[in-house]
Amino acid sequence: MNELKTLTLRRPDDFHLHLRDGEYLAAVLPFTARQFARAVVMPNLKPPVTTVELAGAYRQRILAALPGAQHFEPLMTLYLTNNTTPAEVRKARDCGFIVGCKLYPAGATTHSDAGVTAIEKISPALEAMQECDLVLQVHGEATQSDVDVFDREAIFIDRTLSILTERFPALKIVFEHVTTRQAVEFVQQARAGVAATITPQHLLHNRNAIFQNGIRPHYYCLPVLKREADRQALLTAATSDNPRFFLGTDSAPHAQHTKETECGCAGMFSAHAALELYAEAFEQAGRLDRLEAFASERGADFYGLPRNAGHVELERVNWVPPKHYQFGKDQLVPMRAGETISWRFRSEQPA
Numbered sequence: 001m002n003e004l005k006t007l008t009l010r011r012p013d014d015f016h017l018h019l020r021d022g023e024y025l026a027a028v029l030p031f032t033a034r035q036f037a038r039a040v041v042m043p044n045l046k047p048p049v050t051t052v053e054l055a056g057a058y059r060q061r062i063l064a065a066l067p068g069a070q071h072f073e074p075l076m077t078l079y080l081t082n083n084t085t086p087a088e089v090r091k092a093r094d095c096g097f098i099v100g101c102k103l104y105p106a107g108a109t110t111h112s113d114a115g116v117t118a119i120e121k122i123s124p125a126l127e128a129m130q131e132c133d134l135v136l137q138v139h140g141e142a143t144q145s146d147v148d149v150f151d152r153e154a155i156f157i158d159r160t161l162s163i164l165t166e167r168f169p170a171l172k173i174v175f176e177h178v179t180t181r182q183a184v185e186f187v188q189q190a191r192a193g194v195a196a197t198i199t200p201q202h203l204l205h206n207r208n209a210i211f212q213n214g215i216r217p218h219y220y221c222l223p224v225l226k227r228e229a230d231r232q233a234l235l236t237a238a239t240s241d242n243p244r245f246f247l248g249t250d251s252a253p254h255a256q257h258t259k260e261t262e263c264g265c266a267g268m269f270s271a272h273a274a275l276e277l278y279a280e281a282f283e284q285a286g287r288l289d290r291l292e293a294f295a296s297e298r299g300a301d302f303y304g305l306p307r308n309a310g311h312v313e314l315e316r317v318n319w320v321p322p323k324h325y326q327f328g329k330d331q332l333v334p335m336r337a338g339e340t341i342s343w344r345f346r347s348e349q350p351a
């Protein structure tokens with residue numbers, strides 16, 4: 001059988017992305033804008049993006065950092081805190097550039113200390129979001145210290161997410177970066193209006209990657225990589241025809257020295273090769289034919305956005321990402337640094 005040599009897709013969107021700020025933003029934004037028409041931008045800056053005013057200013061900084069000719073639309077989010085008011089939520093709906101609010105359980109991950117300590121605290125905000133048709137993006141990990149790090153997602157489903165979905169029956173919810181078989185099953189069986197994003201690293205790697213011949217900080221992200229059976233469940237879900245699973249890279253750049261240290265940051269940078277990495281995963285499952293739906297259709301449909309015009313192309317060519325990219329005054333180690341990737345992003349086609 002002839003091997004597919006090129007792959008043409010409707011221009012995709014990234015429904016979960018960390019862009020950072022300042023010179024870090026300028027360093028990473030071109031990678032995403034090259035491949036994606038739009039991205040849902042996470043609000044976990046320091047200080048967090050908790051108001052419409054802060055989100056508007058951040059959006060302007062993103063647009064200003066775009067390389068000349070690139071068209072890219074940042075879809076902004078608000079960082080929910082115990083103090084987020086219904087009035088701020090309504091303002092978010094009215095501003096036209098905010099698509100949702102991110103729920104970080106306090107202490108769950110990078111810059112989540114201002115996050116939510118109990119769902120009850122944000123009930124008024126969630127009621128308002130439901131009325132305003134804003135999407136709730138959930139970092140789904142239980143943070144109690146007695147919960148094993150590998151069980152945090154499954155326990156969050158039982159203790160929090162299952163209750164939340166029922167208590168707010170019309171709230172649109174994206175269970176972000178799902179990593180377990182339990183999360184896949186939850187999303188498959190949940191009421192209408194519940195979906196999930198899946199990252200390239202969770203499709204391509206299991207937790208052995210973190211411990212391959214030594215400790216590998218560049219495979220450390222949150223939620224942490226899980227078992228092979230979980231990876232298989234994610235791959236099956238992503239490559240199925242279920243519209244609830246779609247692309248969100250969770251590309252999360254950190255300076256090299258903040259990962260290669262005694263207490264390293266969580267996050268993997270994938271924006272330089274996002275589509276290529278997904279293509280490898282889909283090919284592994286024998287379902288390259290489903291990549292377009294996953295990358296370019298289902299997310300937009302769920303968010304009620306038009307699908308993009310224009311196309312992008314991947315070609316089957318081996319290439320090797322560099323050992324690091326410049327990241328402001330620092331360096332950044334990308335996913336698969338110094339290793340071969342078998343698909344390469346070619347170009348943006350005109351609409």
Ligand code: DOR
Nearest residue numbers: 109110221222252266267
């Ligand atoms: O690995 C992660 N990195 N997980 C998150 O939830 C946050 C992200 C970051 O901002 O670095």
Ligand code: ZN
Nearest residue numbers: 016018042250
């Ligand atoms: Zn994230």
